[in-house]
Amino acid sequence: MPQVFAEMFELAMPWWAFVLRACVVYFVLLVMIRASGKRTMGQFTPFDMLLVVLLGNAVQNALLGQDTSVGGGLLLAVTLIALNWTVGLISARSAKVESLIEGSPVLLARDGTVYKDVLRKELISRADFDRALREAGCIAIDDIQSAVLETNGHITIVKQDSAA
Numbered sequence: 001m002p003q004v005f006a007e008m009f010e011l012a013m014p015w016w017a018f019v020l021r022a023c024v025v026y027f028v029l030l031v032m033i034r035a036s037g038k039r040t041m042g043q044f045t046p047f048d049m050l051l052v053v054l055l056g057n058a059v060q061n062a063l064l065g066q067d068t069s070v071g072g073g074l075l076l077a078v079t080l081i082a083l084n085w086t087v088g089l090i091s092a093r094s095a096k097v098e099s100l101i102e103g104s105p106v107l108l109a110r111d112g113t114v115y116k117d118v119l120r121k122e123l124i125s126r127a128d129f130d131r132a133l134r135e136a137g138c139i140a141i142d143d144i145q146s147a148v149l150e151t152n153g154h155i156t157i158v159k160q161d162s163a164a
Contacts, residue, residue, distance in 0.1 A: 012067035015075060022079035025059050030087070034101065102151040109147035112140075112160075122149055132157055 011018070063076050091098040108118055108129065119129060129147070136157035138144055145158045 008069060009071035010069055011072050011075075012069065013065055013072075017065070018063075018067070018072055018075045019079050021063050021065070022076050023083060025062050026080060026083045029055065029059065030101070034103065105151060106149040107146065108149050108155065109141070109144050111146075112142040112144055114141060114144075114147070124149065124155070129155065 064072060087101060091101050106118060106122055108115055108122070108124065114129065119126065132147070132155035133141075133144070136159060138157060138159055143159055145160045147158075148156045150156055
């Protein structure tokens with residue numbers, strides 16, 4: 001039994017290779033997800049869920065190589081969690097890094113005018129925009145003072161002041 005236990009934790013490559021692989025995969029995926037736009041993060045569809053599952057499977061070998069040990073998996077988990085925590089910490093302390101990682105809000109409409117080219121660029125369908133209007137209690141486009149695509153993919157609608 002002790003031999004089986006020892007084999008469970010025997011690494012197929014040096015520990016630093018796991019850390020290096022995790023760093024490379026983490027940052028490449030971070031750039032790819034950031035490049036895919038805010039809509040990807042804010043409006044999680046069944047297709048997006050499928051993408052996440054397939055991405056996990058696709059990068060598995062890049063992370064583990066030939067290793068199937070418990071130790072290798074745990075080392076990767078610790079490395080990925082530490083990377084995520086570190087990126088969050090740095091983003092919270094640096095506006096420049098936060099803007100680079102998170103992006104910045106995008107104005108979609110103002111004073112009843114919808115910026116259709118911006119909707120198209122940000123991959124927001126008119127149906128998604130109209131749904132956000134309804135959720136904000138706006139009946140018509142003219143009810144909008146502003147509509148903003150937040151960095152998390154949520155559309156925030158500010159209604160016109162009714163006293164105006």
